[in-house]
Amino acid sequence: MDDPRNRQYTNDDITVFWIPSKCIHATTCFRDLIEVFNPGRRPWVNMDGAPSRKIIEVVNKCPTQALIWKNNEDLTTEEKKAQRQVGSGEETPRSLSGQEEPTSIRIMRDGPIVVEGQFTIIGSGDQQLRPTTMTSFCRCGASRNMPYCDGTHRKIDFTDQNTAYGE
Amino acid sequence: MEHIVRLISLIKTPLMENSKTLFKVFAGGPLRVSGQFQIKGSDGKIIEKEEPVFLCRCGGSSNKPFCDGSHKRNGFSE
Numbered sequence: 001m002d003d004p005r006n007r008q009y010t011n012d013d014i015t016v017f018w019i020p021s022k023c024i025h026a027t028t029c030f031r032d033l034i035e036v037f038n039p040g041r042r043p044w045v046n047m048d049g050a051p052s053r054k055i056i057e058v059v060n061k062c063p064t065q066a067l068i069w070k071n072n073e074d075l076t077t078e079e080k081k082a083q084r085q086v087g088s089g090e091e092t093p094r095s096l097s098g099q100e101e102p103t104s105i106r107i108m109r110d111g112p113i114v115v116e117g118q119f120t121i122i123g124s125g126d127q128q129l130r131p132t133t134m135t136s137f138c139r140c141g142a143s144r145n146m147p148y149c150d151g152t153h154r155k156i157d158f159t160d161q162n163t164a165y166g167e
Numbered sequence: 168m169e170h171i172v173r174l175i176s177l178i179k180t181p182l183m184e185n186s187k188t189l190f191k192v193f194a195g196g197p198l199r200v201s202g203q204f205q206i207k208g209s210d211g212k213i214i215e216k217e218e219p220v221f222l223c224r225c226g227g228s229s230n231k232p233f234c235d236g237s238h239k240r241n242g243f244s245e
Binding site (some may be wrong): 115117122123140 | 224
């Protein structure tokens with residue numbers, strides 16, 4: 001029953017398992033910890049982005065167990081063997097909605113622009129950026145991975161306050 | 168090898184094929200969105216606005232999430 005789309009990501013302490021077929025796109029993971037869970041990147045899970053206890057906290061919030069974690073010492077032999085970080089061909093958390101739905105653009109409070117659907121991105125140099133069905137754009141002006149969000153908004157205390165649709 | 172496969176798939180994808188929405192990143196400026204889409208504000212409510220819309224990228228707009236030209240005054244660059 002091992003889905004070839006499944007992935008696992010590891011650091012020195014824990015391993016996070018990603019099971020795309022279970023994802024209902026609650027977006028909890030990347031809203032809470034974009035430094036680790038970033039659909040705009042490959043691989044989309046960066047285990048060096050935050051301390052293990054923080055990663056565990058966010059993985060535990062996943063409502064569908066599309067994300068689960070284990071201590072490395074509890075891994076089965078097979079799981080140890082499967083230890084890899086494969087970026088290409090990797091799926092990211094996307095919704096189950098059909099392709100006829102209009103592209104969804106969500107402004108996250110004090111955070112990025114989260115986009116999902118069928119879309120094209122043209123970069124500032126007029127080049128087409130990597131095709132994807134989900135990404136998040138920086139809104140705070142300080143990302144080091146422009147035009148995408150890299151979580152910097154939290155470090156600089158970016159806020160939506162006193163703006164048209166912020167509150 | 169993987170890179171080559173990816174490059175070929177990029178070349179074979181004509182611009183806008185199957186894409187209903189177009190995002191254009193302006194250097195030192197906003198993100199223009201055109202085509203079909205739905206925007207929800209940070210309060211979760213749908214924002215009714217005709218396309219194209221220009222979303223603030225510099226963090227300085229007084230009309231967030233939309234651009235108000237502040238990037239020209241705050242020296243935004245990437």
